[in-house]
Amino acid sequence: MRAGVYKGNSLIQTEEIPTPNPGPNQIVVRVKYSAICGSDVHGWQYDAVAPGHVLGHEFYGEIHSIGSNVSKWKIGDRVTGGGEPPPELDRNLVRGPRFNFRTQGMTRVEIKAYAEYMLMEEWAALEVPNAVSDEEASLAEPISIAVHAVRKSNLKLGDTVLIIGAGPIGLFCIQTAKAAGASNVIVSELNDSRRTAAKAVGADHLINPDSENLDDRLMELTEGKGADIVFECAAAKPTIDQALDSATRNGQVVLVAIPWTPVSIMPVNWQAREIELITVFGAKPIDWRIGLELIRIGKINVSPLINEASFIQLDNLQEAFKTLSDPSTTDQIQMIVKL
Numbered sequence: 001m002r003a004g005v006y007k008g009n010s011l012i013q014t015e016e017i018p019t020p021n022p023g024p025n026q027i028v029v030r031v032k033y034s035a036i037c038g039s040d041v042h043g044w045q046y047d048a049v050a051p052g053h054v055l056g057h058e059f060y061g062e063i064h065s066i067g068s069n070v071s072k073w074k075i076g077d078r079v080t081g082g083g084e085p086p087p088e089l090d091r092n093l094v095r096g097p098r099f100n101f102r103t104q105g106m107t108r109v110e111i112k113a114y115a116e117y118m119l120m121e122e123w124a125a126l127e128v129p130n131a132v133s134d135e136e137a138s139l140a141e142p143i144s145i146a147v148h149a150v151r152k153s154n155l156k157l158g159d160t161v162l163i164i165g166a167g168p169i170g171l172f173c174i175q176t177a178k179a180a181g182a183s184n185v186i187v188s189e190l191n192d193s194r195r196t197a198a199k200a201v202g203a204d205h206l207i208n209p210d211s212e213n214l215d216d217r218l219m220e221l222t223e224g225k226g227a228d229i230v231f232e233c234a235a236a237k238p239t240i241d242q243a244l245d246s247a248t249r250n251g252q253v254v255l256v257a258i259p260w261t262p263v264s265i266m267p268v269n270w271q272a273r274e275i276e277l278i279t280v281f282g283a284k285p286i287d288w289r290i291g292l293e294l295i296r297i298g299k300i301n302v303s304p305l306i307n308e309a310s311f312i313q314l315d316n317l318q319e320a321f322k323t324l325s326d327p328s329t330t331d332q333i334q335m336i337v338k339l
């Protein structure tokens with residue numbers, strides 16, 4: 001089968017590698033769409049991926065073959081990730097109590113979804129409802145991240161929410177925060193096409209921090225109060241400090257994006273407001289199910305994130321990673337490999 005293999009030194013090459021066969025409790029999925037995640041781009045950019053690794057964890061596919069003990073699935077079933085919680089053994093293998101995503105996250109050689117076929121444990125797959133399209137299902141993972149972030153936050157009906165960064169995760173946080181009852185969702189984003197998408201998915205107010213002062217605009221829009229909840233979805237140098245400074249007294253900052261370089265913060269500006277900072281990472285199976293349900297009932301719309309040019313071939317993966325490593329150079333919000 002063809003796969004986009006990481007070769008080291010920020011290089012992905014399309015290669016022919018063996019097509020997997022399922023063990024007794026495994027399934028093989030024919031991958032149809034595999035979306036490019038910012039965390040994959042970071043791993044590539046900072047050369048934190050083991051050579052030989054095939055990245056890609058945002059996918060949609062159909063079951064191609066099943067192992068002899070598999071009773072839950074049949075060939076042709078429509079699936080994505082996020083199935084059941086992993087058994088204890090698998091959990092410990094992957095993430096211990098001092099798990100460090102930068103040094104341990106992508107250092108095991110795994111063959112994931114930038115490939116024509118993907119081997120999965122049967123518990124790891126999740127059925128895609130009929131009303132959810134193949135393309136929508138390929139974004140179930142980033143949607144589950146936003147669902148997880150909102151469910152872990154203190155968000156209450158009627159809250160004011162600030163979302164910093166309107167890449168795919170920020171755009172899904174807008175929609176999940178709205179679905180959870182936020183009444184005033186303010187979005188700060190530099191990139192024009194991302195701000196347009198933020199409006200299209202339901203942001204109430206947009207701030208361009210390039211031409212406007214974020215703090216001044218936020219005070220204007222919140223009558224000097226600040227945001228009840230801030231979702232930090234940018235991971236740019238100043239944005240964590242901005243997020244903390246934007247929170248109201250006893251407000252909460254949810255660190256969703258993952259900065260890979262040191263960031264500076266100025267605690268004296270906001271510490272006296274007794275702000276809570278929480279981190280989120282990944283999602284639980286329940287978050288994936290809720291995400292798919294939100295698509296099904298029309299509370300999440302993926303179309304403002306994609307257009308015809310979003311779909312690329314496996315051979316263009318290296319080029320797409322290069323483009324996405326500096327989002328200011330592109331109008332594309334979400335790129336998806338069509339396999």
Ligand SMILES: [Zn+2]
Pocket residue numbers: 037038039057058141142
């Ligand atoms: Zn992802």
